[in-house]
Amino acid sequence: MERHDSPSARRRGARFPAVVAALLAAGLAVGGCGAGGQRSSDETTGVRAPEGGSAAPDGGRGGTAAPREGERRSPSPAPDYLSTFALDVDTASYGYARRALAEGRLPDPATVRPEEFVNSFRPDYPRPSDNGFSVTVDGARTGRDGWSLVRVGLATRGADRNAERPPAALTFVVDVSGSMDEPGRLDLVKESLGLLADQLRDDDSIALVTFSDEAETRLPMTRVGDARGRIREVVDALATRASTNVEAGVRTGYDVAVAGHRKGATNRVVLLSDALANTGDTEAESILARIDEERRAYGITLFGVGVGSEYGDDFMERLADKGDGQTTYVSTPAQARKVFVDQLPAHVELRARDAKAQVAFDRGTVERFRLIGYENRAVADEDFRDDRVDGGEVGAGHTVTALYAVKTRPGAAGPLATATVRWLDPATRAPHERSGTVESGSPALAGDIWGEGHDSLQLTAIAAYFADALRGGGLPGAPGLGELADRAGAIADRSGSAVVRELSDAIRRASGLLGPQEGGNPFREGELGSGDPYS
Template sequence: MERRNARAARRTGARFPAAVAALLAAGLAVTGCAASGDGSNADRGVREGGRTAPAVPDGGRTGTERPREGEQRSPVPAPDYLSTFALDVDTASYGYARRTLAEGRLPDPSTVRPEEFVNSFRPDYPRPADNGFSVTVDGARTGRDGWSLVRVGLATRGADRAAERPPAALTFVVDVSGSMGEPGRLDLVKESLVLLADQLRDDDSIALVTFSAEAETRLPMTRVGAARGRIREVVDALGTSSSTNVEAGVRTGYDVAVEGHRKGATNRVVLLSDALANTGATEARTILTRIEEERRAYGITLFGVGVGSEYGDAFMEQLADKGDGQTTYVGNSAQARKVFMDQLPAHVELRARDAKAQVAFDRRTVEKFRLVGYENREVADEDFRDDRVDGGEVGAGHTVTALYAVKTRPGATGPVATATVRWLDPATRAPHERSGAVATGALTGDVWGAGHDSLQLTAITAYFADALRGGDLPGDPGLAALADRAGAIADRSGSAVVRELADAVRQAHGLRGPDEGPREGPSKEGELRSGDPYS
């Protein structure tokens, strides 16, 4: 995260932090992920009324510049407003918020990341035939004075047969400190590890490191086929003791991962912890440099799995971000099964490296826009096609959704937005791009009308997360209405995960008290600022 924040600060005029809202959902085959607004837009020509020169949407390059050899590039759209971000498939924020609400507490607003609410669900976007992305752009009116929701949906091809994917070399770093003795922590981690071991192939490899006050290697990198019984014995013997030295665990874990590195395999460190560091280096900053070094030198990435009613969310998110990986959260056995039998195996099979998206809004039809979420994934517009600037890793069968609140100009017709995704092939690192677009004619329906369950679910999760953060996303119908609409979708679909969403929104409504009703914030001086909560 620090690296991305530094990139954002380098751009001219990055004076406004990106605005955030939320999306979420996890099982109606209607997922999404959010994007982050470009805080520099106000200084790079993105203002109303044509008072300044327009920005160039492809990161500052001109349409006449030739692509590098072997590079596939989408056509450069007309000059317009830009929003650029690295793709993200984290889900920890939503899982932790659900647990907090179930315990009768509102989550700390700082732990609510809307895009992670969205990534918890998987919309039924078309899937590509190759290793790249499909791009779907749709939307509908909110019924609030010209405001629409525009959704950018990206999807990868599903997982290959197990025999066809590259082998995996996974180093598990397990927190066995005293705080992990609480029910739902180490016991859940042990259950999860056994589940995963049963899913892996014989030619995959596993290592296991534990940490409390100090770190200990319990199992060096070992081929699974010859050691399934040994793996279970090591996991069963885990118990808690002493304090939490995350630094020692992460450092030792990466040492073991480097020593057991397998060329041609997916090499990953999986950290399972409540992330409540109290011994050694207790700030993520001091650990991040080592993660960065090993990621670049060996391609070792980090997958963070959080547990516990008290959880160091920001600490874990920073570690995974620096490790070019993802975070998730498990609070019960059902969630553990989903993560270790579905999510982690999918992460083992990569479809894209350093994936970024850039959404270009047409100034002729768009008056204002606001991106929901992704502050920590912000990328400078000019870095979109700089492949030295890292993006996000995306695995097989993943979906990523970016949701925007867009106010169109009265009476304007024509193109609204062009979304382009850029990624590197996992094997060859060759760059590729693919684009999709939406026009005003596609925004005539009502988001809450019949036949829009997928888009409605994305909207519900975005508004839900925004409310938990105390935001003011245009067209917000209030928590009570959101709960009713989520419940109606659950009734129609029979989806248990959407029912869980409806329950979480009702719990939040009960804790927050009466809604203030639909809201729409005023614009500030006519400027289009993604960092302004009303733009």
């Protein structure tokens, strides 16, 4: 997100990832803080201004209409109390960090993105009855100097496996270079594709492109019902070859996807690779241009699946970002099964396109705030309702979580924050908005975060504090890693969740590598000032 103390608002960062439903969620649903004190509205144009004079998401204009085609709103006033970002739930950062820690090494801090740690877990937010979003705003005190953690949770209605959905046209681009010969790379990819072939519907389509030093089309776009046996034969025959020319693979993959484009279908390129490009255009610029062109012309999105102990995280991120897609990382058959069997076939149905969120903090109640993560998903505040500015693609059954560190003014009471999500209908591209509001002292923002009954919120906080510690620390109220591991373990005991147990184990490994920490590094007061929500 832009620094608001700059002369002009910075345009959105490099990533505008779209969202493919719950593809990337680690799959936990535990109860937690309720959404008491929350108000919601659902309007096609504009959003109700919160009571009490708080800074509304549209800069205080209240229920003004959305701009007509080609129009631009004037920049919102008081941008220092607005926070705007595109929705996204990549989880590759968390998956790769767990892999590194399991191998006894710390992940590169540059690959640690807190929002991907947070969104690797799926809180039990209320689900809407329609095709829009539910908006949940809750939080609790950290116990340090007036700081609280405020959570904004968005959720879509789940997919009905018995209902009709648009067909999927999936082009798989598979890395068969020499680096993919390591166990847990091509063998895992082949197993994943074999499992997926049995899960897709007869009216879905699939194509397969491989690449090493050159690219080759192994299977043109083919209806699944006509070729399940053929698909398995092609997958079983995959073998590693030479160097890694991602450029050739992506270009050929998009050629095949465009040739096999199906109107009314979910058209997607799925890149499976360790992303260690060493041949062709390894800087990605020409690849990015091609991906962006086909996304705009045909709506073809890119989903990146990373594998391998050495993984080109930044390269894969850039490709997926430009393709309105997202990334995940798999290192075990169980993780691959979750992505390709449990999630992908059930969640190709879209609920929203170009989805963005904007959170307005009340300047009378809030002294300082900071969004934890989402640095690369920032949207200029004035572009929130500009539907020409790209947002995220959100599927059925999906959740998105954003966590803020918020310092309230001593003794202040009343409205604290209003969160608004805006999206376009996937079929008609009509804009919609929905909001939720929380007040200081409401049941949804009460008590200590480590108190009883806050398992869901605690899990969000643990994931965020863990990621922040791997990046150097500094968030207010952060426990030491040993305490975080214990708290995650206690939630795993209460919920019986294997994925939370994995989180606890990963934190404990990090604690051993980083050494003892006493509540993390101090939160530097100079990072945030009134009207300066970002460091």
